[in-house]
Amino acid sequence: MPKLLVVHHTPSPSTQAMFEAVLAGAAHPDVEGVEVVRRAALAATVSDVLETDGYLLGTPANLGSMSGALKHFFDTVYYPCLDETRGRPFGYWIHGNSDTSGTERQLLAITTGPAWAKAADPVIATGEPDKTVLAACTELGGTLAATLMP
Template identity: 65%
Template sequence: MPKLLLIHHTPSPHMQEMFEAVVAGATDPEIQGVELVRRAALAVTASDVLEADGYLLGTPANLGYMSGALKHAFDTFYYPCLDSTRGRPYAMYMHGNQGTEGAERGVENITTGLGWEKAAAAVLVSGPPSKQDVERCWELGATLAAQLMP
């Protein structure tokens, strides 16, 4: 069964709302045969990444960059997974109170180095998530999970 790994740092109510929407989309009953594995960014291992077939990444944008937790996750698994995960799909969602551009660029630089393929447009939210933002998070989870269906 294909595995979709959700690597997230969820320290705020806004990130929690987005996380829950992504999970709801990825686990929609119409999506069959895909296992969603959730890992906090500070707990994810190289084995988790190697065993997954696709990746959802969730992070706040802190001071113009991804969270330290997500950066730590990348630092932990980058080299052990460098050659083995090329071509796998990923998507990301992030929340920032003062812009997400630098954080988005940082994640894209690392995923490009890993050779991961962007499978959907990022969901980037500033301020409280609107109803449309939450719907886009649901769609992000559902889209990536559906792409992994056998």
């Protein structure tokens, strides 16, 4: 059964709400035959990455950068997973209080190494996530999970 790994750092109510919407989309009844594995960024391992078929990444934008937790995740898994995960689909969501462009730039730069394939438009939000943002997160989760359906 294909697996979707959701790696997240959700320290605020806003990032948590977006995370929950992503999970709801990934677990939608129309998505069949895909196991959703969720890991906090500080707990995700090389084995988690190697044993899954696609990735959803969630982070706050902290001072123009991805969270230290998500950076730690990449520092831990990047080289051990570089060749084995080439071309796998991924998506991401970012929440910030203001500018999120540096965070997105970092995510895209890091995922270029293993040539992960962006499988859906990202969800990028500032301020409190409204219904439109949460619906986009649900769609993001559903899209990534559906991409992996057998």
